[in-house]
Every structure is written in C-alpha cells, then in structure tokens.
Amino acid sequence: MAAASASSVDSPRISTLILQRKTLAIGLAIIVVITLLAVLAPLIAPYAPGKLSIVNRLKPPSATWFFGTDEFGRDIFSRTIYAGQLSLLVGAAATALAATVGITLGLVAGFFRKADGIVSRIIDAMMAFPDILLAIALVAALGPSLATVIVALGVVYAPRLARVVRASTLVIRELPYVEAARALGVPTWRIMTRHVLRNLVSPILVQATFIFAYAMLAEAGLSFLGVGVSPEIPTWGTMIAAGRQYVGQADWMTIFPGLAIILTVLSLQLVGDGLRDLLDPRLRKDL
Amino acid sequence: MTDTTQTTQQPDAADILLSVRGLSKQFSTGSGPVKAVEDISFDVRRGQIVGIVGESGSGKTTAGRCLLRLVEPSSGEAIFDGVDLFSLPEKALRAYRRRLQIIFQDPYSSLNPRMRVRDIIGEAIDTHGLAKGAARQARIEELLTRVGLSPEHARRYPNEFSGGQRQRVGIARALAVEPELIIADEPVSALDVSVQAQVLNLIQELQRELGLTMIFISHDLTVVEYLCDEIVVLYLGRIMEQGPARSVYANPRHPYTRALLATAPVPDPTVRRERVILQGDIPSPLNPPSGCVFRTRCPHAIAACAETVPTRETVGSGHSVACIRQAELVETYQD
Numbered sequence: 001m002a003a004a005s006a007s008s009v010d011s012p013r014i015s016t017l018i019l020q021r022k023t024l025a026i027g028l029a030i031i032v033v034i035t036l037l038a039v040l041a042p043l044i045a046p047y048a049p050g051k052l053s054i055v056n057r058l059k060p061p062s063a064t065w066f067f068g069t070d071e072f073g074r075d076i077f078s079r080t081i082y083a084g085q086l087s088l089l090v091g092a093a094a095t096a097l098a099a100t101v102g103i104t105l106g107l108v109a110g111f112f113r114k115a116d117g118i119v120s121r122i123i124d125a126m127m128a129f130p131d132i133l134l135a136i137a138l139v140a141a142l143g144p145s146l147a148t149v150i151v152a153l154g155v156v157y158a159p160r161l162a163r164v165v166r167a168s169t170l171v172i173r174e175l176p177y178v179e180a181a182r183a184l185g186v187p188t189w190r191i192m193t194r195h196v197l198r199n200l201v202s203p204i205l206v207q208a209t210f211i212f213a214y215a216m217l218a219e220a221g222l223s224f225l226g227v228g229v230s231p232e233i234p235t236w237g238t239m240i241a242a243g244r245q246y247v248g249q250a251d252w253m254t255i256f257p258g259l260a261i262i263l264t265v266l267s268l269q270l271v272g273d274g275l276r277d278l279l280d281p282r283l284r285k286d287l
Numbered sequence: 288m289t290d291t292t293q294t295t296q297q298p299d300a301a302d303i304l305l306s307v308r309g310l311s312k313q314f315s316t317g318s319g320p321v322k323a324v325e326d327i328s329f330d331v332r333r334g335q336i337v338g339i340v341g342e343s344g345s346g347k348t349t350a351g352r353c354l355l356r357l358v359e360p361s362s363g364e365a366i367f368d369g370v371d372l373f374s375l376p377e378k379a380l381r382a383y384r385r386r387l388q389i390i391f392q393d394p395y396s397s398l399n400p401r402m403r404v405r406d407i408i409g410e411a412i413d414t415h416g417l418a419k420g421a422a423r424q425a426r427i428e429e430l431l432t433r434v435g436l437s438p439e440h441a442r443r444y445p446n447e448f449s450g451g452q453r454q455r456v457g458i459a460r461a462l463a464v465e466p467e468l469i470i471a472d473e474p475v476s477a478l479d480v481s482v483q484a485q486v487l488n489l490i491q492e493l494q495r496e497l498g499l500t501m502i503f504i505s506h507d508l509t510v511v512e513y514l515c516d517e518i519v520v521l522y523l524g525r526i527m528e529q530g531p532a533r534s535v536y537a538n539p540r541h542p543y544t545r546a547l548l549a550t551a552p553v554p555d556p557t558v559r560r561e562r563v564i565l566q567g568d569i570p571s572p573l574n575p576p577s578g579c580v581f582r583t584r585c586p587h588a589i590a591a592c593a594e595t596v597p598t599r600e601t602v603g604s605g606h607s608v609a610c611i612r613q614a615e616l617v618e619t620y621q622d
Contacts, residue, residue: 175396176391176392176393176396177399179352179391179397180397183355183384183389184384184414184415184464185384185415186410194402194410195399198399198402199399199400199401201401
C-alpha cells in the first residue's frame with residue numbers, strides 16, 4: 001500500500017519500471033498466479049474440496065487427479081488451491097495488522113525517549129517467546145477461530161517491525177535533514193511521516209514480506225499442531241498435518257501443499273527484493 | 288593596537304540582532320558530564336557575519352545547534368530581537384524558526400533522499416504558509432535561480448546532484464522562509480576545493496543582496512577571514528579570543544589563535560610566519576585540563592596556567608583574550 005503511493009509519484013511508466021526488474025516481475029507473476037488460483041478456485045477446481053471418494057483414496061498424481069488424492073479420496077489439487085485462499089488471507093491480514101501495530105509502536109519508541117523505555121521492554125518481552133509458542137498461547141487464550149489466528153499472528157510479528165522501525169527511526173531522527181525540518185518548525189507528526197517513515201519504506205517492505213512468509217508458515221504450523229483453524233477447513237498447514245501419517249505411502253499429500261508454501265514464500269521474497277530496488281531513488285537511473 | 292581602533296565603536300543596542308550570554312551546554316554521558324560549550328557570550332549585529340572558529344571538538348557546532356534549539360542549551364540566554372530564544376516554549380518558538388535558519392555541513396545527509404527538490408524547498412514554504420499554488424511554484428523557481436540552479440532542477444531528487452549543487456539546494460531551503468539570521472555550519476568544508484570558492488561567493492553575494500546576518504562556523508581561518516566581520520575563537524567549548532576580524536588577524540593575542548593562523552597558508556611567499564605546531568589532540572572534554580584548558584598544548588604554558596582559569600582581558604576595541612600571559616607574551620610576538 002505504501003509501496004504503490006510512493007512509487008506512483010509522477011513516474012509515467014510504472015509497468016515498464018517493474019518489467020525491467022526480473023526478480024520483481026517473476027515474483028509478482030508467481031504471486032498473481034497463486035492468488036488467481038486461490039480466488040478462482042471454485043471455477044478451476046475439478047472437484048469440490050470436501051468431496052469424498054473412498055474407492056480412489058491415496059491415488060498418485062495423474063491426469064485425473066493432478067496432485068493425487070488423500071486418504072479419503074479427496075482431490076489434492078482442488079484442496080491445495082482452495083487452501084490457498086485461507087493461507088493467503090491469514091498471511092495478508094496478519095501482516096497488515098503487524099505492520100499497523102509495529103510501525104506505530106516503532107515510530108513512537110524511536111521518537112519519544114520516554115515512551116521508548118516502556119515500548120522497548122514490551123517488545124523485548126514478546127520477542128523472548130518463540131513465535132509459535134506465543135501464538136499458541138494467544139490462540140488458546142482467545143479461543144481458536146480464523147480471526148484469532150490472524151490477531152495472534154499479527155501480535156506475534158508486530159514486535160519485529162517495531163524493532164526495525166525503532167532502530168531506523170533512531171538513526172534518521174538525528175540526520176541533518178530531520179534537523180533542517182525541525183529548524184523550519186515542521187510539526188513532529190509530519191517529520192515522522194514525511195521524513196522518517198518515507199525513508200523506511202524499503203526496510204518495512206522487506207520485513208513485511210518476511211512476516212507474510214512467516215505468518216503463512218506459522219499458520220501452517222498452528223494448523224499442523226491442531227490449534228489453528230479447524231482441521232476440516234483445508235489450509236496448507238492442515239493438509240500437511242493430514243499427510244504426515246501417510247508420508248511413506250502417499251508423499252504427494254505433503255509435497256504439493258508444501259510446494260505451495262515454498263513457492264509463495266519464495267515469490268514474496270522476490271517481490272520484496274525487487275520493490276526495495278524500485279523504491280530506492282539512488283538505484284533508479286531511468287527517470 | 289592598530290589605528291582603526293581609534294574610532295569609537297560603542298555597540299549600538301538597536302543594531303544587535305542576537306545577543307548570546309553565558310551559553311553553556313552539558314551532555315550527560317555514561318562516564319560523567321561533558322561540557323561541550325562553556326559560558327559563551329557574543330553579539331551579532333544586523334548585516335554582519337560573525338565567524339566561530341575552532342578545531343573539531345571545540346563545541347562550535349553544538350553552540351550553533353543550541354542557538355536554534357536543535358540541541359537544548361543547559362544555561363544562558365540568546366536574546367534575538369528582544370526575546371530570549373532559550374526560554375520560549377516550543378509552540379512560541381515555531382514563529383521564530385522562520386527568522387533563524389541553518390545551512391548544514393554535509394550536503395548529502397542534509398537533504399531527504401526521497402524528496403524532490405521542489406518538495407524540499409516547498410516544505411519550508413508550506414510550513415509557514417508563505418505561498419500557494421502558482422505563487423509557490425514561482426517562488427521555488429525564483430529560489431533555485433537565485434542560488435545558481437535552474438528551475439528544471441525542481442523535479443529532481445538530491446542524488447542527481449553534485450555536492451556543490453546539493454549545498455545550493457540547502458541554501459535555497461534556508462532562504463525560502465526569508466530568515467533574518469542564518470547559521471552556516473561549515474557550509475563548504477565537505478565540498479571539493481574547486482567548488483568551495485563558488486559556494487562561498489554565493490553565500491557572500493546573498494548575504495550582501497539580502498542584507499542577511501550570519502553566524503559562520505568554520506575550522507578554516509582563511510575562509511573566515513575572507514567573510515567575517517567578527518571572530519570568536521573556541522577551544523574545548525570556551526572562548527579563547529574574540530573581536531573584530533581585522534583586529535584579531537592583525538594582532539592575534541592568544542597562543543591558540545596564533546597557532547591556528549600559523550597553519551593557514553599565506554598567499555605571499557615573502558611573508559615569514561612563526562611556526563607554531565600544536566602537539567597532540569584536543570583533550571577529552573570529559574576530563575578537561577585545570578586552569579586554562581589550552582595549557583596542555585600551549586607552547587607558552589607555565590605552572591600558573593594550571594592554577595587559574597583565565598578571565599577575559601580587553602586588548603582593543605571589542606577585542607578580548609582569555610590568557611593570563613597575554614600581556615607579557617605580546618612582546619615575544621614581533622614577527
């Protein structure tokens with residue numbers, strides 16, 4: 001979101017700029033394909049994700065079942081693309097939440113000495129817990145549901161962003177251009193957004209892609225452990241969890257949802273890298 | 288002294304734009320308080336340029352920052368046009384921000400890399416609501432032209448400029464709010480020598496045309512000599528010598544000033560100057576020497592220098608020196 005507004009400032013051919021960057025173009029292409037597959041799952045999927053067919057259980061991948069079938073004869077391909085809906089939703093929503101909370105806390109902590117003591121202590125305390133443990137605790141406390149998983153992951157990953165933002169804020173607020181703004185009498189909130197936040201777009205984006213990836217993995221982990229969304233709902237995590245018992249006889253049950261996770265995470269990283277280059281005017285020679 | 292000091296230069300109070308009295312700044316560090324600036328007083332008259340000179344670590348930058356309240360001073364006052372800037376609350380200070388501006392040393396970190404030149408200058412205009420729409424646009428172009436850039440530069444990012452050009456943008460930003468006093472903190476020391484003169488000329492030109500009052504901070508005495516009307520020599524946060532530039536250059540009375548002058552190249556090969564080479568570095572402000580802070584590096588230091596903190600002695604009109612031996616040393620200074 002921040003990315004779009006920062007880069008669209010009178011640059012005439014944003015599409016050309018993107019296409020010039022291979023990693024960004026490839027990453028975006030994969031993300032778009034994955035998102036389309038997930039969103040259009042009802043149209044694309046050859047079978048309903050919950051359709052049982054006991055006679056066809058544990059069939060290997062073939063022309064009929066692209067990714068094979070599971071222990072109940074459900075089509076893995078259909079389930080994988082349906083599962084993408086939830087996995088992407090959880091990842092995106094958790095990242096958005098983590099970004100909102102983390103950026104606000106980080107800016108406040110980096111800018112106001114007094115707030116810093118308290119905020120930094122809380123951040124440290126939260127980061128002392130392993131991610132998944134804290135998420136489990138939060139989900140357990142709030143009661144398992146899709147919304148709780150999102151909130152829990154958002155809360156768990158907010159400190160990562162807060163820390164990055166705080167550290168960079170501490171550096172930037174001492175730079176002469178911030179001093180120049182203060183000498184001009186520019187209000188603090190505007191210094192925070194225009195001078196500090198705008199220069200943090202790259203680290204925030206990079207961190208956000210990581211968090212998106214982590215959140216998806218964590219959601220898979222929570223589902224795998226049975227504390228996430230209900231096991232009947234297909235997510236890549238619940239699918240891998242289910243496939244675990246059959247990994248010797250039907251490894252496609254775990255491989256395909258696993259590949260989906262890897263591909264999504266990888267493309268997110270490519271997009272993050274590419275955007276970082278695109279948004280850095282020092283690397284932008286073509287304007 | 289020279290005959291020029293014959294004319295009475297009674298400072299006219301109405302003439303003084305900024306009067307700094309007893310400015311001190313202490314930083315508290317893990318290993319104790321550091322007195323970066325200690326009891327500095329000087330006056331800046333309208334339309335004049337006051338030079339603050341000293342090595343790195345002499346507190347000259349901190350002093351400048353304090354005057355703009357970019358660093359909160361520990362004590363003292365700065366009477367600007369009848370108002371003490373140091374006692375103003377942040378809100379009231381905002382109105383004064385327009386009247387005092389700063390030009391920074393580093394032309395790279397003083398411009399936000401993600402803002403176009405028009406936004407950098409525009410921010411100054413917007414903050415004080417000076418112009419809108421077409422007038423704002425025209426003002427930005429006028430400022431760019433004024434500092435020797437062209438209006439087309441407005442849409443560029445800072446990274447598309449050279450150091451000298453960036454410094455011009457920084458100057459345009461400072462001028463955008465039509466300030467009365469500009470603090471120039473080593474504005475040319477980060478630039479290539481070939482560009483330094485151009486930027487110095489620009490500063491001087493602007494100062495004359497706009498009738499600006501300036502505080503020019505520098506470690507380079509030749510630059511200060513060229514520009515300034517008054518000089519304040521700082522060492523370890525204390526004033527060693529101050530006075531009218533001509534008088535200080537013609538008759539440097541403090542051993543430190545003499546040492547600084549000795550390091551400056553003289554364009555005339557027939558002029559023989561005493562060679563004073565300072566040994567060692569400026570002492571740690573954490574643990575400053577007793578008595579006179581300069582005594583550890585002073586070629587003329589005697590035991591008494593460690594005992595007494597030298598007071599300011601007047602040696603000419605507006606020219607004063609903080610050295611207990613200045614009177615006896617003056618005889619040895621015959622070049």
